[in-house]
Amino acid sequence: MRIVVRAHDARHARDAQTLLANAGVEALALPGAYRDAPNGEDVSIFSALSGDVDDVARLAVTSLQAEPPPLSRLIGLRHAAPPALGLGGAEVFSGALALDAPPKLLASQVDGAIRVAIAEEEYVRRIATAEALGVTAPATPEPRKLKALYIGAPSPMFLALERKLAEQDGLVAAAFSSFAGFDHLHDEPFDAVVLNGANDPATAVSLCAALRRNASLYHMPTMVVTAPGDVETANNAINRGASAICSTRAPCGASLGWLFEAVRRERRRRAADHGIRALCDLMGDPRTGLFTRDAFDAHLARLAADHHVSGRPMALVTLRVLPAPGSREPEEDIWKKGFTEIASLAGRLMRDADTGAALGREFIAIAMPAARLKAAKRTAERISSVAECTAFASGEGGAGPLVFEQSAVELQPGESGSALLARALRALEVEAIPA
Numbered sequence: 001m002r003i004v005v006r007a008h009d010a011r012h013a014r015d016a017q018t019l020l021a022n023a024g025v026e027a028l029a030l031p032g033a034y035r036d037a038p039n040g041e042d043v044s045i046f047s048a049l050s051g052d053v054d055d056v057a058r059l060a061v062t063s064l065q066a067e068p069p070p071l072s073r074l075i076g077l078r079h080a081a082p083p084a085l086g087l088g089g090a091e092v093f094s095g096a097l098a099l100d101a102p103p104k105l106l107a108s109q110v111d112g113a114i115r116v117a118i119a120e121e122e123y124v125r126r127i128a129t130a131e132a133l134g135v136t137a138p139a140t141p142e143p144r145k146l147k148a149l150y151i152g153a154p155s156p157m158f159l160a161l162e163r164k165l166a167e168q169d170g171l172v173a174a175a176f177s178s179f180a181g182f183d184h185l186h187d188e189p190f191d192a193v194v195l196n197g198a199n200d201p202a203t204a205v206s207l208c209a210a211l212r213r214n215a216s217l218y219h220m221p222t223m224v225v226t227a228p229g230d231v232e233t234a235n236n237a238i239n240r241g242a243s244a245i246c247s248t249r250a251p252c253g254a255s256l257g258w259l260f261e262a263v264r265r266e267r268r269r270r271a272a273d274h275g276i277r278a279l280c281d282l283m284g285d286p287r288t289g290l291f292t293r294d295a296f297d298a299h300l301a302r303l304a305a306d307h308h309v310s311g312r313p314m315a316l317v318t319l320r321v322l323p324a325p326g327s328r329e330p331e332e333d334i335w336k337k338g339f340t341e342i343a344s345l346a347g348r349l350m351r352d353a354d355t356g357a358a359l360g361r362e363f364i365a366i367a368m369p370a371a372r373l374k375a376a377k378r379t380a381e382r383i384s385s386v387a388e389c390t391a392f393a394s395g396e397g398g399a400g401p402l403v404f405e406q407s408a409v410e411l412q413p414g415e416s417g418s419a420l421l422a423r424a425l426r427a428l429e430v431e432a433i434p435a
Contacts, residue, residue: 001114001312001370003027004037005076006063007047008055016047016076016099023103025110034062040311042370043114044070048077049099060092068310071370072117074110082257086168087146089264096261105238112219112265118370119272122353125306125369126279129299138278143267144189146170151181151207152196157225157248161194164256178207185217191263192221198248201226201233209240219269221262223255273352280355288343288358296357300367300417303355307369307411315376317366318359318424319346319383320405327401336361342402346383354379359433365421376408 003025007013010031017029027045030037044063046056053075060073072094077083079098089095094117097109127137148165150158150172162172173190175181185193193211197204204224211217223244224237234245243262246255283295291299300316307314321342323329330338343358346366350356356366364383368376384404407427411420422432 001042001071002037002040003043003045003110004041004070005029005045005047006034006056006059007031008052008059009050012047012049015049016045019099019106020045020110023106023110025107034059036066041066041070042310042312043072043074043110043117045074045076045097046093047099048075051078051081053077057090057092064092071121071310071312072113074113079258080254082254083261085164085257085260087143087260087264087267089268095265098258101258102235102238105242108241108243109262112262112269116265116269116272119269119276119353122369123272123275123279125302126276126283126299129295129302130279130283132302133283133295133298135279135282137275138282140271140275143271146263147188147190148172148192148194149181149184149190150174150194150196151178152176152194152204152225153199155196155198155225155248157194157196157246157252160252161256178203181207182210185220190220191267192223192243192259194223194225194259195237196225197233197237198225198227198230201230201236205233205236205240208237208242212241219266221259221266223259276352285358287340289347290343290356290358290364293357293359296355296365296367297418299355300421302417303367303369304411304415304417304420308414312370313372314411314420315368315371315373316409316411316420316424317368317376317380317383318407318421318428319364319366319380320407320428320430321362321364321387322403322405324401324403338402342387345387349383349386350379363425363428363430363433365424367417373408373410376410377406380404380406380408 005013005016005027013029013031017027020027046060048056063070074095074097075093076097076099079101083096095113130137146168147170165172173184175184195204195207208222208224211220221243223246224242225246225248226233228247228249237245244255244259246252284291321339343364346364347356350366354366354368359365384406388402405428407424409424
């Protein structure tokens with residue numbers, strides 16, 4: 001992603017650029033009046049480290065007139081001055097960053113903002129493809145009530161959290177053990193988790209890490225409460241994906257502000273992903289959960305055209321599924337059943353924003369928006385390595401192992417979607433697959 005830092009003052013832009021660099025985020029600084037970035041701009045970060053929020057907001061409004069406008073517009077604030085509580089976001093900015101937060105936390109905020117931006121753009125793109133195919137997009141579901149889960153020993157933090165959420169028409173559930181907490185998380189949806197690590201920091205950090213190992217809870221906004229001066233627990237929690245840290249004897253207003261920012265970001269991601277999946281269902285094959293061939297070809301053409309306009313990278317993966325050398329050739333109906341299962345597995349292993357389709361009887365194609373060749377290769381390897389471990393019945397109680405031939409390509413200037421797919425197939429020594 002091409003990230004640009006903007007501020008009226010050159011020193012403020014450079015300071016923000018340095019903080020981002022410390023977090024491993026490469027960004028170009030363009031201080032002063034708004035002007036186009038020389039190599040394009042995907043994410044704009046408007047530095048308000050000095051508190052000049054109104055001034056940078058006007059600068060952000062100017063960026064909306066760019067063609068194309070930035071995919072995401074983020075305001076960079078100090079950790080002590082978070083956005084207001086609540087679920088409503090700012091009209092101009094897509095989200096906020098704590099530029100002076102620990103590097104790991106800042107990097108996580110940037111990654112989360114980019115993930116949301118890609119998902120929302122893909123949702124809009126899929127709506128356009130659906131309309132072109134005569135498919136009516138489903139209605140957007142009503143947002144659910146704000147809800148957080150507190151896990152750990154009783155403390156005044158629970159009452160403070162309950163009061164703050166009640167002000168936002170939300171509520172807090174409590175679980176005083178990790179086992180009960182995970183039961184709650186699997187039984188009902190929550191917007192955030194607050195872990196009390198003041199008395200038992202090891203358990204709180206372990207729970208924070210456990211959330212990141214759970215596919216459905218990986219992005220869950222999490223705040224960890226620590227004992228006063230317990231820097232080690234705070235750092236460990238951030239390294240394991242915590243969104244905010246709060247001490248039991250310090251005001252937690254700032255931490256709650258950043259927790260709410262994480263909640264807003266996660267709600268947007270979930271909404272976009274829900275819409276993406278719903279449209280995939282309408283344009284897809286119910287057996288595999290992937291797009292039908294006609295819908296895939298139409299969307300691939302739109303993806304390529306959009307990425308030429310934006311200048312962002314785009315990649316495509318093709319996989320060829322074959323019986324392992326020396327194994328028995330399965331009967332046709334057994335092969336169809338097994339290939340359908342593999343295609344369905346591929347759909348679960350790729351990003352929600354990716355678009356996949358089964359081509360013919362042995363090929364799977366996956367189009368990846370805003371992705372480089374390296375990311376496409378990782379996706380191909382991940383799907384292949386998982387699927388190769390999957391038992392594949394070949395009839396008569398036997399099992400036939402599979403091998404996966406992989407091809408990954410990146411969109412070239414002027415290349416159409418169909419040409420990109422043809423180039424990926426040629427790498428597998430296949431000229432074309434009839435629709």
